[in-house]
Amino acid sequence: MNGQYASILIALPLISAFFVPIVKAASKKAIMPFVVLITAAQTGVAAWVFNEVYNTGKPIIVIAGAWKPPVGIDLYIGQFAALFIFITAAVSFLLSVYNLKTIKMEPLDKYAMLFLLLMLGATGMIATGDIFNLFVFMEITSITAYALTAYNKTGEAAEASMKYMILGGIGSSFFLIGVAIIYGSLGTLNMAQIAQLAGSMNATAAQAGLALVIFGLAVEAELFPLNAWAPDAYQAAPHAVTVMFSAFVVKAGLYAAARLLYLMQSVGSWHSVLKLVVIMATLTVLVAEFSALRQRNVKRMIAYSSISQVGFIALALALGTQAGVDAGVFHMVNHAIVKTLLFIAVGYVAVQLGSAEMENFRGLGKRMPVTAFSITIGSIAVIGIPMFNVFWSKLRIILATVDAGYTWAAALVLIASVVEAVYYLRLLHVIWFEGGGERIMESTALGVIMLFLVALIIVIGVYPNYVWNLAQKAGADIFNVSQYIKNVPLMGVGA
Template sequence: MNVQYASLLIAIPLITAFFVPLMKGLGEKAIKTYVLIITAIQAGIATWVFEEVYTTGKPIIVMAGGWRPPVGIDLYIGPFAALFVLIVALVSFLMAVFNFRAVKVEPIDKYAMLFLLLMLGATGMIATGDIFNLFVFMEITAITAYALTAYNKTGEAAEASLKYMVLGGIGSSFFLIGVALIYGATGTLNMAQIAQLAGNINPTVAQVALALVIFGLAVEAELFPLNAWAPDAYQAAPHPVTAMFSAFVVKAGIYALARILYLMSAVGTWKNILHLLIAMATLTVIVAEFSALRQRNVKRMIAYSSVSQVGLIGLAFALGTQAGVDAGVFQMINHAIIKVLLFLGVGYVAVQLGGAEIENFRGLGKRMPLTALGVTVGSMSAVGIPLFNIFWSKLRIILATVDAGYAWAAALVLGASVVEAVYYFRLVHAIWFTGEGERLRESAPLVAIMLLLIAIIVAIGIYPNYAWSLSQKAGNDIFNVAQYIKNVPLMGVGA
């Protein structure tokens, strides 16, 4: 198949999103089925792209209009993008199934349109090879996320959306100014050419530009101090959207941060930026874990846990080593899996029992045993218990942090993990050892999804080699900047 068909990853969600309003008269079920079909097609194309990239060992590069970069806009789908575009598509498909149970508030056509555009925005952020188009896709992601946060039309949802919008606007401004500085210093917006010219940029200008880009992306990447929106948005948004936020929206933001950070690694003041990011990431972990400990709403508690896990990923990327980048990618994969499981399970409990307060989880093992099993496995994995997937990625991040000379950061992260264990074990205790209640009928499709995710978590926990191999290839795609430059057919380079 022609590799140019990879552009359908952008075209399909963009085009089909604008057909949704035409289906309004067909009813809620028809619209949700339409979204399910589109996400299934997207998952099929993403699977083909993943297989093509990992089988051939070569990236897929799509050049708009046939123009070679930097004159033309390009999509660069290397091992990292191929892997995470697949994750975006698969998670979107699974949440499209969850939509049938979890989303009842009208207008469903607007929700479906925003749902597809959120998938588009995250896919574009990961696949683009142009820093300005990264900003465009980031804005698509952010604006749809603002609207979806407010979708339930409650006071809390409106407040959460407004907070997200204000911080997002600040972040976008920082990012755009940083991009302008990079463009002014290099005369290009193409990522490969920026990497090629990075060593010639004035170190002070580069340092300021990178700091602005990091603070700009810290909103989507949920890094302290620009992550205050996350717990409110996660709690207020529709349950499927919350899972999408955690599984891939934040991943797209942290990927963009890592990609730009390493593209500029030739800059003389690069180490100063790494130190800034290490401080932000470590503070993110500590503040989020202690905040989670105080929560009574389980969805909000898991939101803080998600922020903490992302801080751990940010720490890995900030080490400036191949081992750190590989471990960070491994954690991104594992985190996406467990947070889809947790937010699916918790969201389903909230739909069935009328809320996500911890009181509703008392006796859940007796009332909804399979859902309770899903939440329990997700909780145990999040803590980092052996035989579950997160154990391996957390261990590799800790080892990479110590090897890089930041033993103090590793110690703080390990201390924060003890706090994480306290609130997750409290939840598990409430599920299995307190409360009573009659057995409730559980949704077969949702239980099937949870059992599939449990199987993946345990499989990686027992045999992590395959996932680790994927992580190394994807990590090398970010860390090996020289190979990235070589792969992109820049006009006048290698011609």
């Protein structure tokens, strides 16, 4: 199949979102099945792209309008993008099935449109090869996320959406000013050409531009101090949207930050920006873990835990080493799987029992055993117990951090991990050793989804090498900037 067909990954969710009103006019009951169909098709195309890129070892580059970059706009689907576009599509498909059981509030058509556009925005952020179009896709992601956060129409949802909007607006302003500085210095917006010319940039301008871009992306990447919106949004948003935030929206922000960091590694002030990100990442882990310890709402607690894991990833990506980037990408994959499981399971409890307050989890092991078992496996995995997937990526991050000379950061995040174990073990005690009650009939479809994710966690924990090899290839796609430049057919360069 022609590589240009990879553009379907952008076109399909975009066009489908605007077909939702037509589907609604035909049959309102068909809206959510339509979303299932579109996300299934997106997953199929993403699987083909993933297979093509990893089998050939070459990126798929889609050039818009036949104009070579930097004049034309390009999509660059290398090994990182192929992997995470597939994860984005697959998680969206699982959530579209989850929506059939959990989304009841009107208007369903608006929710479906925003759901598809959020998937589009994250996919575009990962695939674009142009820094301004990165901004455009970031805005699509942000605006749809603001609306989805407020979808439940409660006071808490409106407040959470407003916080997100204010911080998102600040982040977008930082990002755009940073892009303006880079463009003013280099005269290009194409990422490959920015990497090619970065060494000629004034060190102060490069430091300011890159720092502003990183601060702008820190909102979507949930990095301290621009992540204050996240716990409220995670708690107030529909459960499927919470999963999307954790599983791939934040990953798109982290990838964009890492891509731009390494594209500009030839500038003189590069290491000072790396140190800034290391500090932000370490503070993100510490603040999030100690905040999670105080929570009585389980969904909010897991939100803080998710933010902490994002800090782990950002720390690894900012080490400036191949080992760090590889470990960070590995943790991205593991985090996406585990947090998808936890948020789906906790959200299902909230739907069945009315809320995600800790009291509703008493005796859950007797009342909803499949859901309780899924939460247990997810919790044990997040803590970093051996033979579960997160153990391997956490271990590699700690080793890479020590090797890079940041022993203090490794020590602090290890202390934070002990705090994480405390509140997850507290939750498991409530589930299995407190209270009781009558058995609740659990959804077969959601049970299959949860057990599938449980199986992934265990299989990767026992046999981590396959996913680790994928992560190494994806990490090299970010770290090996010279190869990235060679791959992009810049006008006047190559054939």
